[in-house]
Amino acid sequence: MWKFTRKLTFPWQKGESTENETSPLLPKAGPSNGNIDTQDNTDQERTNNEQNIRNTKIQPFYQYSAMDYILKYFLFFCNLLFTVLGLIVLGLGMWGLISKESFAQEKIGGIGMDPMLVLVSVGLLLFMLCFTGCVGALRENSCLLKVFSAVVLTLITAQVVVAILAYSLQDQIGDYMRSGMLAAMVRYQDDLDLRFIVDEIQSNLQCCGADIYRDWEVNIYYNCSAPGVLACGVPATCCVDPLDNGTVWNSQCGVGAQTLDEFTAQSVVFLGGCLGGISRWIEQHEGIIGTVAIVVLGVQMVALFITTRLIESIHWHKSYARNYHMPGL
Numbered sequence: 001m002w003k004f005t006r007k008l009t010f011p012w013q014k015g016e017s018t019e020n021e022t023s024p025l026l027p028k029a030g031p032s033n034g035n036i037d038t039q040d041n042t043d044q045e046r047t048n049n050e051q052n053i054r055n056t057k058i059q060p061f062y063q064y065s066a067m068d069y070i071l072k073y074f075l076f077f078c079n080l081l082f083t084v085l086g087l088i089v090l091g092l093g094m095w096g097l098i099s100k101e102s103f104a105q106e107k108i109g110g111i112g113m114d115p116m117l118v119l120v121s122v123g124l125l126l127f128m129l130c131f132t133g134c135v136g137a138l139r140e141n142s143c144l145l146k147v148f149s150a151v152v153l154t155l156i157t158a159q160v161v162v163a164i165l166a167y168s169l170q171d172q173i174g175d176y177m178r179s180g181m182l183a184a185m186v187r188y189q190d191d192l193d194l195r196f197i198v199d200e201i202q203s204n205l206q207c208c209g210a211d212i213y214r215d216w217e218v219n220i221y222y223n224c225s226a227p228g229v230l231a232c233g234v235p236a237t238c239c240v241d242p243l244d245n246g247t248v249w250n251s252q253c254g255v256g257a258q259t260l261d262e263f264t265a266q267s268v269v270f271l272g273g274c275l276g277g278i279s280r281w282i283e284q285h286e287g288i289i290g291t292v293a294i295v296v297l298g299v300q301m302v303a304l305f306i307t308t309r310l311i312e313s314i315h316w317h318k319s320y321a322r323n324y325h326m327p328g329l
Contacts, residue, residue, distance in 0.1 A: 068313050072137055075306050079134035079148075083127055090123025100192065115193040133307065142314050149307040156300050163293070178275055181210040182218055188235070189221050199237040205277035208238035208270040214258050215273065224258060232258040238269040 096116035129151050136144030166173060184194045202208055209215030216222040216234045224232040234254035236242045242253050257269045265271060282289065 068310070071306050071310055071313075072140070075303065075310065076134055076137040078303065079130040079137065082130040083134055086123050086126030086128075086130055088123070089119055090127055093117070093119030093121075093123055096193065114191075115197065133303070137307075137310065140310075140314055142311050145307050145311050145314075149304055149311070152300055152304045152307070156297065156304070159293075159297060159300075174275065174279075177278070178210050181274060182215065185209070185216060186218055186220075188219055199235065201274050201278070202235070202237040202270070205274055205281060206270050207272050207274035207277040208234055209273050210275055211273035213238060213265065213269050213271055213273075217258060222258070229255060232256050234258065234269055240268060240270065 093116045096119065097114065100114075100116070129148065132144050132151075133148035135141065136148055181198075184198050187194050188198055189195070213234055216238075217224060217232075220226055221228065221230045222233050222235075229252070232255075233252075234257045236249065236251045236253050238257070239250070239253040242250055254269055257265055260268065262271055
């Protein structure tokens with residue numbers, strides 16, 4: 001009886017079942033599958049994005065062109081060469097100061113007038129400047145390259161200003177040169193470097209004194225009132241023929257030359273001063289001097305241009321890498 005009753009379907013039961021099957025309150029299979037697919041698609045997109053980010057981060061941070069590499073290593077090797085040159089000049093200056101015992105307590109007060117100090121200053125400046133440019137180019141450090149370019153620009157400006165002043169103040173420069181020459185003659189016997197410089201000028205330009213051979217009376221050893229064999233004399237580099245018998249250097253050839261009149265003295269010493277000889281030498285070699293000055297200035301301008309180009313390239317590639325390769329940075 002119970003089994004028969006279970007097989008029968010009463011009308012109200014059928015209606016309830018049909019209503020339940022088609023009721024909108026019941027969840028349907030179609031939308032459920034759609035949600036699952038949407039979630040799968042979202043997970044897949046997230047995975048793809050993570051994979052793209054990982055692939056992007058492996059890309060090189062800088063992507064320079066061949067020209068960028070040429071400029072970089074050209075600037076590096078040029079600065080390396082001048083860095084070595086600066087070290088050599090600095091070493092020569094320090095060797096000169098040490099060999100003359102310029103750091104001794106009794107001489108340290110006059111070290112500011114030592115010509116070797118010029119070599120030390122030039123060598124130190126050249127070394128520091130070129131070493132900064134060398135490291136900046138090799139390490140692609142824009143900060144060091146900016147310092148290098150600023151100093152080079154300052155040097156170019158200073159050289160142009162000095163050239164303009166030298167051209168417009170020629171008379172004053174002549175007075176300064178006369179004062180410097182007389183000061184060097186005063187210290188001729190006491191400073192080996194000044195003696196070497198004065199001797200080279202007099203022997204190569206065939207001159208004596210600043211304006212005339214009698215200018216040597218400013219030196220206490222060559223003054224006519226000085227006791228000794230050098231009184232009223234001039235250095236041997238003032239002599240027309242300083243060699244005795246053409247072979248032996250005669251250091252006493254200029255003794256008593258200041259007491260001679262110009263007609264007699266012209267066969268013994270050079271009558272003309274070195275300031276006139278320097279002026280004539282500059283006039284004869286002004287083409288070479290101008291060419292050397294233009295070449296030096298041009299090298300500095302080329303170095304400034306290359307440095308500026310390299311700085312712009314570094315900044316551009318950093319900006320490109322930050323905005324496109326690593327947008328999260």
